[in-house]
Amino acid sequence: MSAIPTSWERIREEFPILDQQVNGHPLVYLDNAATTQRPRSVVAELDRFYARDNSNVHRGLHALSMRATDAYEGARARLTRFIGAAAAEEVIFTRGTTESINLVAASFGGANLRRGDVILLTEMEHHSNLVPWQMIAQRTGATLRYVPVTGDEGLLDLSDIDRLLTPEVKIFAFTHVSNTLGTVNPAADLCARARRVGAVSVVDAAQSIGHMPVDVGAIGCDFMAFSGHKMAGPTGIGVLYGRRALLDAMPPWQGGGGMISAVDFFESRWKPSPERFEAGTPNFGDAAALGTACDFLDALGRERVREHDGALAREAYERLAELPGIRLLGPAGERGGLVSFAFKDVHAHDVVTFADEDGIALRGGHHCNQPLMKKLGLASTVRASFYVYNERREIDALVASMRRTLRFFAG
Amino acid sequence: MSADLSDLYQQVILDHNRRPRNRGKLPTANRSAHGDNPSCGDQCDVFLRLDGDRIAEISFDGSGCAISQASASLMTTQLKGKTAAEAEKLYADFHEIVANGKEPEEISDLAAFAGVHAFPARIKCATLSWHAALNALHGEPVAATTESHTD
Numbered sequence: 001m002s003a004i005p006t007s008w009e010r011i012r013e014e015f016p017i018l019d020q021q022v023n024g025h026p027l028v029y030l031d032n033a034a035t036t037q038r039p040r041s042v043v044a045e046l047d048r049f050y051a052r053d054n055s056n057v058h059r060g061l062h063a064l065s066m067r068a069t070d071a072y073e074g075a076r077a078r079l080t081r082f083i084g085a086a087a088a089e090e091v092i093f094t095r096g097t098t099e100s101i102n103l104v105a106a107s108f109g110g111a112n113l114r115r116g117d118v119i120l121l122t123e124m125e126h127h128s129n130l131v132p133w134q135m136i137a138q139r140t141g142a143t144l145r146y147v148p149v150t151g152d153e154g155l156l157d158l159s160d161i162d163r164l165l166t167p168e169v170k171i172f173a174f175t176h177v178s179n180t181l182g183t184v185n186p187a188a189d190l191c192a193r194a195r196r197v198g199a200v201s202v203v204d205a206a207q208s209i210g211h212m213p214v215d216v217g218a219i220g221c222d223f224m225a226f227s228g229h230k231m232a233g234p235t236g237i238g239v240l241y242g243r244r245a246l247l248d249a250m251p252p253w254q255g256g257g258g259m260i261s262a263v264d265f266f267e268s269r270w271k272p273s274p275e276r277f278e279a280g281t282p283n284f285g286d287a288a289a290l291g292t293a294c295d296f297l298d299a300l301g302r303e304r305v306r307e308h309d310g311a312l313a314r315e316a317y318e319r320l321a322e323l324p325g326i327r328l329l330g331p332a333g334e335r336g337g338l339v340s341f342a343f344k345d346v347h348a349h350d351v352v353t354f355a356d357e358d359g360i361a362l363r364g365g366h367h368c369n370q371p372l373m374k375k376l377g378l379a380s381t382v383r384a385s386f387y388v389y390n391e392r393r394e395i396d397a398l399v400a401s402m403r404r405t406l407r408f409f410a411g
Numbered sequence: 412m413s414a415d416l417s418d419l420y421q422q423v424i425l426d427h428n429r430r431p432r433n434r435g436k437l438p439t440a441n442r443s444a445h446g447d448n449p450s451c452g453d454q455c456d457v458f459l460r461l462d463g464d465r466i467a468e469i470s471f472d473g474s475g476c477a478i479s480q481a482s483a484s485l486m487t488t489q490l491k492g493k494t495a496a497e498a499e500k501l502y503a504d505f506h507e508i509v510a511n512g513k514e515p516e517e518i519s520d521l522a523a524f525a526g527v528h529a530f531p532a533r534i535k536c537a538t539l540s541w542h543a544a545l546n547a548l549h550g551e552p553v554a555a556t557t558e559s560h561t562d
Binding site: 023024346347348349350353354357364365366370373379380408409411 | 412413415416419420425429450451452453454474475476477478480530533536
């Protein structure tokens with residue numbers, strides 16, 4: 001395994017992609033909520049794995065297969081520690097957050113939901129924590145309910161939670177940090193409330209896992225989903241955490257090799273978790289490098305990452321608030337590492353196009369959050385999202401670019 | 412400002428974005444169609460009053476970036492009075508302009524959109540209203556989406 005950087009001062013050297021010019025300007029990468037960049041150590045681990053250990057995992061009796069299996073299961077053990085799970089059997093590798101949530105919805109939801117049951121969501125869910133539940137609701141006859149969002153300040157309105165979170169609720173799925181608002185939801189409190197009515201909790205940690213300490217024991221969730229590529233890890237790999245007792249009672253959601261204990265011509269028996277939920281050749285190369293991403297984040301200190309990203313987002317929020325005609329979304333105080341806003345007279349896509357000319361990577365659109373945008377009366381917003389390598393001078397560049405764009409469209 | 416960007420945001424486009432022509436629902440419309448770009452959230456409704464084969468009146472309504480709004484506005488000024496066949500031809504020319512930067516055969520404000528071709532992600536912004544207009548024209552009051560077309 002390659003050396004892990006621990007220095008915040010030289011952190012940008014760990015991300016060679018940042019050292020480039022875009023449209024004649026130094027790249028200012030502020031699209032981290034969509035995907036973060038990967039440090040040298042993660043890319044080096046991918047290279048090392050494929051150069052030295054690559055072979056199919058499990059059941060292999062030769063040296064390379066055993067090494068690849070060690071790398072894959074070692075990564076599972078690393079992720080287990082990273083999120084504070086009780087055992088490696090609780091960590092299932094998936095393609096990412098979306099697949100993780102689809103797995104819970106199809107397997108747990110398919111086996112447990114009945115007509116009359118309720119799935120409770122919030123109005124700030126990403127489509128990935130919304131559409132799978134709509135699909136399983138249609139299949140099972142369950143219905144959906146939503147915890148409302150207060151408005152532009154973007155908090156969950158819990159004033160009516162006792163009327164929403166009733167014993168009919170079998171699943172309460174919510175995001176830890178909103179990808180559109182930056183809101184950090186009180187995950188532990190929400191999970192405790194779910195437990196009291198006998199509902200299982202599903203936490204979408206896509207926007208929190210790479211930015212703050214996340215411990216499934218402290219949060220008290222039954223399931224948690226996240227992606228590697230939003231935490232300095234590779235694309236195409238993610239995790240579903242599930243409590244062992246729940247996973248053991250769940251049916252497989254895909255069939256194939258690796259997930260069976262015995263196969264007959266007419267029926268098969270399943271292995272326990274995690275194999276039961278990992279049919280087919282798993283993505284072991286990216287899993288190994290995801291373990292390296294965990295090392296990288298722990299070496300930096302996840303509490304410090306939270307402070308760093310949050311401080312940049314709060315400063316950006318305060319400085320952008322000075323711009324004419326701006327509408328800022330999400331809470332003014334504590335927030336995750338992103339800020340989302342709209343201008344009265346300039347559309348988000350025009351803003352993003354102008355920023356790109358200044359070498360600044362932003363995202364404009366509905367951020368896979370159409371129902372929330374509709375509720376807020378917005379078609380799209382501009383989003384700037386920060387990560388460990390971003391600096392205050394990049395907020396200067398962002399604000400200057402916004403001013404230039406506003407001047408241009410003001411004519 | 413780069414040449415590409417000033418080509419994209421030409422004065423004609425900025426003018427139509429600031430002061431859109433024929434915007435709003437057309438009370439006398441006998442055809443209409445809705446278009447959207449699901450990936451960016453742009454929406455456009457086009458309303459037509461067809462008089463035989465000819466577009467007697469046309470308007471649009473919707474929300475989106477400067478390119479999409481200006482394109483819709485300019486389109487209404489270009490399509491008014493045209494027959495279905497002329498409208499089809501005009502769209503074919505317009506598509507050549509935005510997709511390939513081809514200069515129009517006749518002098519036309521549509522040439523202002525030639526800069527779009529340097530920004531492939533924005534081509535669908537420029538064509539959204541046209542798709543809706545053609546759908547309305549053919550009496551298909553169904554949602555147009557540029558993402559099912561090969562722009």
